[in-house]
Amino acid sequence: MVSWKRRRNVNSAGVHLALFEAVADDGTATADDAPTILLVHGWPDTHVVWDGVAAHLARHARVFAYDTRGMGDSDRPLPVSAYRIENLADDLFAVAAAVNPGGKVHVVAHDWGSIQSWEAVSRSGAATQIASFTSISGPSLDHVGALLRHNITHPTPRNLGTSISQMVSSTYIGLFHLPLLPRLFLGVLGSRRVWREFLHLMDGTPRDAITTAATLRRDMNSGVRYYRANIGRRLLFPSPRTVAVPVLELLNTRDFAIRPATFSTTHRYVTRLWRRDGATGHWLPSTHPAYIAENVRNLLATLDGDRLVPESFTRTRRFGPGQAFTGRLAVITGAGRGIGRETARALAELGCDVVLADVDTAGAEETARLCKESGSATAVYHLDVADTDAFIEFAKDVAREHGVPDIVVNNAATSLSGSSLDATDEQVDRLLEIDLRGVLTGCREFGRQMVTRGTGGHIVNLASAAAFTPQRGLGIFAAAKAGVLLYGESLRAELAEHHIGVSTICPAVSGAPAPDEVAAQIVAAIRADKAVVPVAPEARIGYRIYRFTPWISRVIARRQGVGATRP
Known part of the structure; x- marks a missing residue:
């Protein structure tokens, strides 16, 4: 007072x-x-x-x-x-x-x-x-x-x-x-x-x-x-x-x-x-x-000279034409390579400061180096999203050291292909812990922070076109991604009153789009507050087929095959 x-x-x-x-x-x-x-x-x-x-x-x-x-x-x-x-x-x-x-x-x-x-x-x-x-x-x-x-x-x-x-x-x-x-x-x-x-x-x-x-x-x-x-x-x-x-x-x-x-x-x-x-x-x-x-x-x-905010990078940066996200703080999991790296670079180019998390710390450090070329402040954390306790502590560390994020991209994921009957319990548990439980934890922990702060924000979850295009050999992976998709839709409704957007990104499975194309769609989803974004023509067509004529998706699934189960 x-x-x-x-x-x-x-x-x-x-x-x-x-x-x-x-x-x-x-x-x-x-x-x-x-x-x-x-x-x-x-x-x-x-x-x-x-x-x-x-x-x-x-x-x-x-x-x-x-x-x-x-x-x-x-x-x-x-x-x-x-x-x-x-x-x-x-x-x-x-x-x-x-x-x-x-x-x-x-x-x-x-x-x-x-x-x-x-x-x-x-x-x-x-x-x-x-x-x-x-x-x-x-x-x-x-x-x-x-x-x-x-x-x-x-x-x-x-x-x-x-x-x-x-x-x-x-x-x-x-x-x-x-x-x-x-x-x-x-x-x-x-x-x-x-x-x-x-x-x-x-x-x-x-x-x-x-x-x-x-x-x-x-x-x-x-x-x-x-x-x-x-x-x-x-x-x-x-x-x-x-x-x-x-x-x-x-x-x-x-x-x-x-x-x-x-x-x-x-x-x-x-x-x-x-x-x-x-x-x-x-x-x-x-x-x-x-x-x-x-x-x-x-x-x-x-x-x-950092007199008032010790041990923290600041989140106020120069604004200019084209820097639509200047001053915002973004957290990206799985930032050491691929989609995570390209998304971090795209957000940094638009003015974001970035917190990069990955089990591959060396990869995340290289991402940080690339983001710094755009003038972005960066911080790198080792994180296995399957470790719920570690994820919760990571979210607390981010809020304490850097503030509540404005953008969260739950990107970390793994895959599993082949017959679901042949998969081991360990393989199933690991996939669900990373691809589904990790997303739930990221949404819940950072979502709570955004709600408490009260100034809005945006959460992006990476799913897959497998969430709405059933295929032989991808049943367990598809189940996890379908969970991400439906959870994202439900969370979007829950957080709308707090002006927090939730977008679910669904890249194509076969003929997968390049990471930079997915990153561009993530940025577009944040800008326009899109709910579901299929990426690549195959994904967009599959999304509409499953919504309006799902029987066609089932016929196609019976005739497709995906390789053996990955360890």
Whole structure:
């Protein structure tokens, strides 16, 4: 827990801003040389929206927050012009100078706090006062204006779709520009109970997660001036500038107010940019404070030489065009060769950091070497997925040393061919322990971690076309893979409410596709959240035959044969 100590008022060109310092309730003292973090809230919040985030950061840093002009305990100037974004940026610099005179601050901002912080970090010389900027649910108005202008002057279905989607999400902004209706509307919405119900309906935010100030109704009405003073003039006449301050974007893919495509051009203007995507909603400071704190600590560790995250590689990395999975952590079993290696390489090329597990440690080390060529951070573990206890400990080690993974690929497998009547008990047990029980363990252990974290994720399980194309000589192998397929379908339904996707990949048995082709299909399945992916024409045809005319599959199976049982 954390409490806020009122420090003083900061004078910014005659406007007094209420400044607060976070104090850990256990009395933990912060080192004098600890980094200084400045939290900037949005509309219609005050500094108290940061309660949870500050609680996680206060033991490692000096944490400050302030009520922005017009909100909470700060002054409420009447003219709309007083709320221009240039004045809001001046406020931020004034507060930064007050909390760390002559030094720098790490800015973490949400919603309108992020919008005004973009104005601040875009100024020449901003890096002399701002060491880093973590942006949450608040784009640069200049970036958005330039993007909208480009979409209008270069109309394509995709560009127009992006613009229309964001305009629909932003219809409330038009309401805020009307003369009387906003006050009537916000008069009702300004009730704490009604506001909590509204956010729960729109964003799925748990009612008990919303922290509001006693000044909520007044803050809502004052904050309307932010929209009136800035939206029209900055979107119509954008002036995007190069940002030298290191920036981390925490992008919420389920944000009802700000669509993800709005941030698609940030990399054009920021020289050092990292990005993390999460299946999260708009009010991230309230719903996932630990997630924000983790990413802020990792960013500071990246910039300051791993001062805050010992014995761990960080998961914030440079974002650029084509790096769709930047900042995500992927765990791949059976990563020492074949499909596992190619999948690791494909994910690393798209920005993932990778944890590689295999019984063949030397092979996994070679995979790590190849992934590092793409700039990926890597870690290698020895793991026999048939050893359930070892697998459980491995999952705990990953979470402790590297964080909860965003992507898990249960790829480790073995095979068994020949008559099922000739197979030994040892052969059957070994195959089922690796091909089926290993997948179950990976899904359960990492699935629990993803659910607890609450920011979504994706699980990929490797099955086989044998799961739906019966063949003589593959009965036991097919039984294991059919189990993987049906378990994946069931788990997908179970985890859907947690925004965790589950994909089952089914490569062809005979004429098997190349590992890099399977890896490409795995990446595509993660991108599109596909349920079942047969790989190669034979597998795709077999899947449809078994679904719609299974009797044909049975006839074909009687006429096929597969070689002798493998030891």
